[in-house]
Amino acid sequence: MQETPITPMLHKSVLVEEVLQYLDPRPGKVYLDVTFGSGGHTRAILEKEPECTVVALDWDKKSLDTYGLPLQEEFPARLRLVWGNFALLYKILKEQKITSVDGILADFGTSQMQIFERPGFSLYRDTELDMRMSPPHQKTTAADIVNNATQEELYEIFKEFGEERFAGRIARVIVEERTVKKIVTTKGLARLVERALPGGVKRGAIHPATRIFQALRIFVNKELANIEAFLPIAFKVLNPDGRLVCISFHSLEDRVVKQFFVQCKQEGRAEILTPRVVMAQEEETKTNPSARSARLRALRKLL
Numbered sequence: 565m566q567e568t569p570i571t572p573m574l575h576k577s578v579l580v581e582e583v584l585q586y587l588d589p590r591p592g593k594v595y596l597d598v599t600f601g602s603g604g605h606t607r608a609i610l611e612k613e614p615e616c617t618v619v620a621l622d623w624d625k626k627s628l629d630t631y632g633l634p635l636q637e638e639f640p641a642r643l644r645l646v647w648g649n650f651a652l653l654y655k656i657l658k659e660q661k662i663t664s665v666d667g668i669l670a671d672f673g674t675s676q677m678q679i680f681e682r683p684g685f686s687l688y689r690d691t692e693l694d695m696r697m698s699p700p701h702q703k704t705t706a707a708d709i710v711n712n713a714t715q716e717e718l719y720e721i722f723k724e725f726g727e728e729r730f731a732g733r734i735a736r737v738i739v740e741e742r743t744v745k746k747i748v749t750t751k752g753l754a755r756l757v758e759r760a761l762p763g764g765v766k767r768g769a770i771h772p773a774t775r776i777f778q779a780l781r782i783f784v785n786k787e788l789a790n791i792e793a794f795l796p797i798a799f800k801v802l803n804p805d806g807r808l809v810c811i812s813f814h815s816l817e818d819r820v821v822k823q824f825f826v827q828c829k830q831e832g833r834a835e836i837l838t839p840r841v842v843m844a845q846e847e848e849t850k851t852n853p854s855a856r857s858a859r860l861r862a863l864r865k866l867l
């Protein structure tokens with residue numbers, strides 16, 4: 565299926581000043597940006613501290629090729645690009661012969677580039693229902709799940725990862741529909757969800773399929789499981805006094821980060837630098853609406 569041609573979109577990084585404040589890059593130190601995206605945060609770190617080094621990781625090869633390679637030409641001695649999943653950080657750092665780092669940034673979720681260019685992420689573009697962030701590493705697409713999971717499994721996915729009130733009704737309609745015709749496109753799924761809900765699409769409200777798309781994306785990419793695997797490894801590879809800065813975009817991610825930080829604090833291993841979650845200032849949300857849901861938390865490793 566042909567994708568609608570669109571203008572390439574550079575991801576607008578969120579909370580850049582706050583990231584620099586909490587990461588506090590210092591000369592001679594090594595920082596790890598595990599979600600490179602379009603490289604806005606990596607660039608900000610490199611520019612803020614001209615004597616630090618950044619190792620930038622992303623699961624999406626296209627992001628690294630499109631935005632990483634030109635940045636590497638600008639900072640050849642100070643930026644290293646690595647393709648991989650942050651859930652496997654320990655193995656990745658071992659391969660890179662890096663034993664520890666002084667600060668880690670994780671800006672979870674999807675980049676605007678993925679939403680606007682890659683198949684399946686946006687319900688406003690008619691594309692294949694794919695949603696994989698790294699197709700070479702992943703087999704199962706959102707279409708595989710929608711067409712093969714049981715009604716009960718779909719219900720669980722929509723309830724748990726989309727916190728969708730009408731999860732049961734939507735799961736039932738999908739299972740009925742797919743016996744007639746497979747659901748293979750974003751618009752096909754979005755229309756089905758509209759049909760399943762009382763009231764259909766209301767003007768000004770979020771599209772009724774938004775939560776279903778979020779749930780499928782989290783499930784396809786194992787987003788919460790990846791964060792759960794990442795956090796203890798990140799903490800382990802941090803040097804004492806090192807900082808871990810995490811930006812989440814929904815409450816499910818933020819809960820995982822918050823619980824991990826509290827546990828580190830209770831064990832006397834970390835100081836929480838953000839007693840209250842940090843949100844974007846109004847000034848930023850005016851120019852970058854996706855900053856509205858960003859939540860930043862930071863900790864400093866004590867031992």
Ligand SMILES: C[S@@+](CC[C@H](N)C(=O)[O-])C[C@H]1O[C@@H](n2cnc3c(N)ncnc32)[C@H](O)[C@@H]1O
Pocket residue numbers: 575576577578598599600601602603604605606621622623624627648649650651671672673674675676697790
């Ligand atoms: C919100 S964007 C990051 C934007 C970036 N901070 C910037 O300034 O442009 C999230 C990025 O994380 C990447 N990502 C998501 N899950 C990942 C994982 N498990 N391992 C590595 N990268 C991942 C996505 O491919 C995406 O590029």
